[in-house]
Each structure stands twice: as structure tokens, then as C-alpha cells.
Amino acid sequence: MTSSTTTPVPSSANDLHKPRILCLHGGGVTAEVFRAQARSLIKNLPDFRLVFADGPFFCNPGPGIVPVYQDCGPFRRWLRWLPEHPEIDDESAIEEVRYSIQTCKDEDEGDGPWVGLMGFSQGAKLASSLLYEQQIHVEKEGKAETDYKFAVMLAGRSPIVSFSDYTKHPACVRPGAVSEGFHYEGESPHVLRIPTIHVHGLNDPGLHLHRKMLKQYHDPKTSTLLEWDGTHRVPIKKTDVEPICNEIYRVAREQGVKFVE
Incomplete structure (x- = not known):
């Protein structure tokens, strides 16, 4: 089942002119829930406007969502990760x-x-995939519909998803396919060189897949890895959040992002 609309959840109304970061939630969550999960990141990124999008497909709540956010449904996803999710063609x-x-x-x-x-879990996989589509469209056509300068991947696991003919390859999962359990061994020809910040929880059960995503699909010259002593969740404590936000500011400035005075 899909929705025909999605409601943005802006960080506040007094930051209308600030550079914007599109935030993509994990599987079985919502934009509202991700905004709550990312409250510490929002607080420590005052020069940005963070905007949270809802995924198009309805699904059951993701891991750890109940009972804290059980009243925040209907819950959503961007991609299929379970075989019981309704089949859909790639287009x-x-x-x-x-x-x-x-x-x-x-x-x-x-x-x-x-x-x-900025994405968490499935949203991080999507963020990396969209950024790579931008890169390869510029390479093949000289232009792209977006001009993102960077992506922040919170617990993003391999692989990237193909969103055009340019990325139809065994190294990339089809957008209509079940993305979990996908394995591609060897060197991927699809490597993202636009700057990315990867945040890995050292106690996350999917850590090996997050590391595989970083190693196979991202250029080490333009990737930054931050590890923290956490599980599969968005960091909240100041000691964990500040290094992430410092890197976001560093990368943004290096990429020429202009902040509102």
C-alpha cells in the first residue's frame, strides 16, 4: 500500500532561509519519529534547516519503535526489506x-x-543511493536534478540501490527487490565520491553490513567514519552527537555551503 502524499516535518519556522538537509527515516518509522530520534542532532545543527520526509509505503513498526512510538503510526518504509512486503515493479x-x-x-x-x-538505517541506504545517482548523472549527462554537497549516513548498510539505468548492475540492488540479504562480493564499479559521513554504532548487530557499505561503495578519500559505543539507534548524548555535527559543519564548509548571517 502506498500513500499519495507525504507531510514534511520542518525543524522550526524561524529558519526559513537556512541551507536545508533532507532527512530520511529508517524502515517502519515516520518522519515525525525520526525528527524525535534526531532531536539532539537538530539542536547541535542550528545553522541548518532539517526537513523530514515520509516514506511512501506503509508497513509494521520497525525494531525498537514499540512501545515508545507505538501511537505515531501508520509506519512507513522506503524499500522492501522483508519478503512479505508487497511486490512492486522497479519503475x-x-x-x-x-x-x-x-x-x-x-x-x-x-x-x-x-x-x-541525512538518513538512518534504510534511510541512510537511500541517502547514499540518491547521492550516487546525482554523481553518475553528472558524469554521464553533465547535470543532475539535485546538487547535494554531502550525505550523513547513520547506520547505513550495504548495498546501494539502483534508481536509473546507469546503476543497473549486480553490485546494486533493484529498487523493487528485497534489499536485506543482498550480497555482492568483489569490487563495485559504483563508488560514491561526493563527501559522506558514516556513523557506526559498535554494538549494532548490523555493523558488519555498515562497514561493507563504506568499504565497497564509498571512496575512502571522501568518506569520514565516526564510531560510537551504541546500538542500532540515533545518537542522543552530547558526547556522541557533537563529533557528528562538527564533521557536518567541516564538510559543509569545505563544500562551499553558505550559512545565513
């Missing part, structure tokens, strides 16, 4: 994801440039 899957994101962007009241992506 429709791409269309639904793009529509949800574009609707969120169009409905946001801000007017600052879209400078980055």
Missing part, C-alpha cells in the same frame, strides 16, 4: 520514492538550498 518503486521526496520538498516552507542528505 513503480522509483516513482513512489521520488514522488514522496519531491512532495516533501515542495511543501516545505523554507527557501534555502538543499545542501545535504
